[in-house]
Amino acid sequence: MTQQILFNVTNGLIIGTFYVLMALGLSLILNLSNVINFAHGGFLVIGGYIAYTLTPYVGFWGALLLAPLLTAAIGIAVEHVLIRPLYGRDPLYSLLLTFGLAFMIEDGTRYIWGAQGKPVTIPDFLAQPLSYEYFFITGYRLFMVIVVVVTVGLLFALLRYTRLGIRIRAGTLDLETVSALGINVRLLRSLNFAVGIFLAGLSGVLAAGQLTLEPTMGTNLLMPSFIAIIVGGIGSLPGTLCGGLLIGVAAGITAVLVPSASEAIMYVLMAIVLLVRPRGLFGEEGMMT
Amino acid sequence: MSGKAGTAGTLRKLATLAAIWALLLLAPYWMPPLGGYTALGTRVLVLALAAMSVNFLLGFTGVLSFGHAAYFGLGAYGAGLALKHLTSSTPLSILAGMLLGGLAGAILGALIVRRRGVYFAMVTIAFGQVFYYIAFQWSSLTGGDDGLRGFSRQPLDFGAFSIDILSNDTAFYYFVLFFFALVTGAMALILRSPFGRTMLAIRENERRARFLGIAVERHIWIAFTLSCFFAGVAGALYALTNNFADPRGLHYSQSGDFVMMAVMGGMRTFWGPLLGAVVFVVLQDYLSSLTVNWMFFIGLMFVLVVLFFPRGLLGFLGTRAKA
Numbered sequence: 222m223t224q225q226i227l228f229n230v231t232n233g234l235i236i237g238t239f240y241v242l243m244a245l246g247l248s249l250i251l252n253l254s255n256v257i258n259f260a261h262g263g264f265l266v267i268g269g270y271i272a273y274t275l276t277p278y279v280g281f282w283g284a285l286l287l288a289p290l291l292t293a294a295i296g297i298a299v300e301h302v303l304i305r306p307l308y309g310r311d312p313l314y315s316l317l318l319t320f321g322l323a324f325m326i327e328d329g330t331r332y333i334w335g336a337q338g339k340p341v342t343i344p345d346f347l348a349q350p351l352s353y354e355y356f357f358i359t360g361y362r363l364f365m366v367i368v369v370v371v372t373v374g375l376l377f378a379l380l381r382y383t384r385l386g387i388r389i390r391a392g393t394l395d396l397e398t399v400s401a402l403g404i405n406v407r408l409l410r411s412l413n414f415a416v417g418i419f420l421a422g423l424s425g426v427l428a429a430g431q432l433t434l435e436p437t438m439g440t441n442l443l444m445p446s447f448i449a450i451i452v453g454g455i456g457s458l459p460g461t462l463c464g465g466l467l468i469g470v471a472a473g474i475t476a477v478l479v480p481s482a483s484e485a486i487m488y489v490l491m492a493i494v495l496l497v498r499p500r501g502l503f504g505e506e507g508m509m510t
Numbered sequence: 511m512s513g514k515a516g517t518a519g520t521l522r523k524l525a526t527l528a529a530i531w532a533l534l535l536l537a538p539y540w541m542p543p544l545g546g547y548t549a550l551g552t553r554v555l556v557l558a559l560a561a562m563s564v565n566f567l568l569g570f571t572g573v574l575s576f577g578h579a580a581y582f583g584l585g586a587y588g589a590g591l592a593l594k595h596l597t598s599s600t601p602l603s604i605l606a607g608m609l610l611g612g613l614a615g616a617i618l619g620a621l622i623v624r625r626r627g628v629y630f631a632m633v634t635i636a637f638g639q640v641f642y643y644i645a646f647q648w649s650s651l652t653g654g655d656d657g658l659r660g661f662s663r664q665p666l667d668f669g670a671f672s673i674d675i676l677s678n679d680t681a682f683y684y685f686v687l688f689f690f691a692l693v694t695g696a697m698a699l700i701l702r703s704p705f706g707r708t709m710l711a712i713r714e715n716e717r718r719a720r721f722l723g724i725a726v727e728r729h730i731w732i733a734f735t736l737s738c739f740f741a742g743v744a745g746a747l748y749a750l751t752n753n754f755a756d757p758r759g760l761h762y763s764q765s766g767d768f769v770m771m772a773v774m775g776g777m778r779t780f781w782g783p784l785l786g787a788v789v790f791v792v793l794q795d796y797l798s799s800l801t802v803n804w805m806f807f808i809g810l811m812f813v814l815v816v817l818f819f820p821r822g823l824l825g826f827l828g829t830r831a832k833a
Contacts, residue, residue: 312628314816320766321812328806488640
């Protein structure tokens with residue numbers, strides 16, 4: 222029993238780290254640009270498939286480095302051409318556009334790479350379980366968690382200590398003032414979007430090594446990321462981080478007790494949080510209204 | 511001068527209205543020669559009704575719900591379950607669908623009316639998905655992934671005579687059109703009432719409306735609830751159209767389609783969503799017969815409409831007419 226619970230909690234944490242990476246990217250874009258990026262899952266899939274395509278040439282490590290960067294580059298292009306014209310308008314439009322874009326990416330990847338799941342080969346030493354007793358903790362899973370922890374650490378450092386990060390945070394609070402202070406808001410939004418998409422691409426590469434790579438993979442991870450943001454509190458990145466881990470672990474534990482409710486628990490959590498604390502766990506008053 | 515323009519405007523409005531209803535009433539006669547079929551017309555009506563319910567909120571209160579498929583789908587399950595277990599009356603099953611969708615909307619609406627803008631959209635999506643998962647997981651009641659089967663619409667029994675809406679497509683079209691007229695009539699009446707004017711005031715300037723002493727949250731909640739009732743009727747009709755209800759009808763991608771129909775037709779106009787639904791359904795029907803990658807092109811359509819026709823077809827035509 223202990224082992225089973227541990228197994229599911231670990232699973233939950235691993236899934237939670239995906240949610241966290243996805244949700245942090247979504248959150249960044251939502252906070253600064255007021256855009257709900259429905260295509261975020263699509264970018265995750267693009268990252269995964271780029272890694273799949275690159276692995277034979279540059280190996281897993283090369284793909285891990287290159288794929289998120291290439292995904293971010295695609296993200297910048299998309300932002301320039303499609304999303305930039307919508308910034309001044311009702312958020313409805315960017316939502317609808319990215320919603321359509323998600324369809325295009327899903328069908329496009331299916332057209333290019335096929336509907337069948339694709340495996341991404343991970344280095345042998347990572348595929349081994351660390352011990353027989355805890356067979357489920359493979360090197361790869363540990364590695365994933367380390368990558369996510371390092372990435373999230375770097376992201377928070379970026380936001381706290383670099384000029385770009387400080388501007389992003391300031392823009393989240395009051396974009397007009399930031400603009401009036403002479404900061405190029407267009408560039409800021411572009412870079413911020415790129416960071417968000419980089420995170421999606423990175424989760425795509427990591428997911429490709431763990432789950433099978435499918436065109437619908439991103440869509441499936443999108444809704445939990447939304448919930449992570451709502452539970453954590455819109456506008457708060459630490460909130461998003463905790464929200465993602467929380468719903469991941471909750472889903473993992475529920476999977477032991479009531480397997481059929483493991484998905485529903487996320488929604489239950491969300492409803493409870495919205496009832497008890499409408500702004501979310503870490504949300505600031507007024508951010509959500 | 512202004513009086514004359516006013517009369518001309520009223521006349522033009524009346525003429526448009528007459529033309530719309532004439533087209534709808536005669537659809538079973540002019541559609542087949544154009545290559546359509548009556549069932550396609552029924553589908554358009556049902557989805558248009560759902561899109562108009564979304565637009566009742568989006569276009570006239572300025573609040574974006576991206577989760578209306580949930581109430582639409584609940585309407586479908588409500589009607590289907592009622593027919594399967596409770597009643598053999600088709601109109602009663604519609605009532606059941608409407609109540610299920612509307613009451614769920616009333617309860618959840620109370621939780622979300624304080625949010626605005628993207629946050630409102632986001633919370634409506636997430637709550638909408640709750641019902642998708644319930645429909646998906648509770649297979650003993652809903653049939654799960656396979657959908658709810660084992661019910662069919664029943665002939666209308668008027669005592670002296672009965673109308674066969676099950677096997678006669680044309681009769682069923684008129685049955686749906688009757689409910690379409692009822693619901694759109696109710697919408698139009700509400701929008702003309704003081705309550706409807708208040709909705710417009712909130713859309714135009716929420717802060718000012720608040721300063722005028724309007725209980726904004728309560729008005730949005732009522733508008734949301736009403737629109738969920740309307741969506742519930744549409745969903746019930748959808749279940750009757752297919753004699754089937756499935757969880758995908760509750761999924762947020764279905765909500766996206768409704769919002770798209772409203773935007774594509776023109777969300778600041780009453781009849782825009784109907785036009786949007788016509789274009790959307792016909793295009794989807796055509797594309798899916800043409801290519802397996804039709805989803806790509808539907809997505810492309812979303813992108814193009816947003817970039818080039820953000821005010822919708824009617825909005826676009828309106829601007830042209832004024833210029």
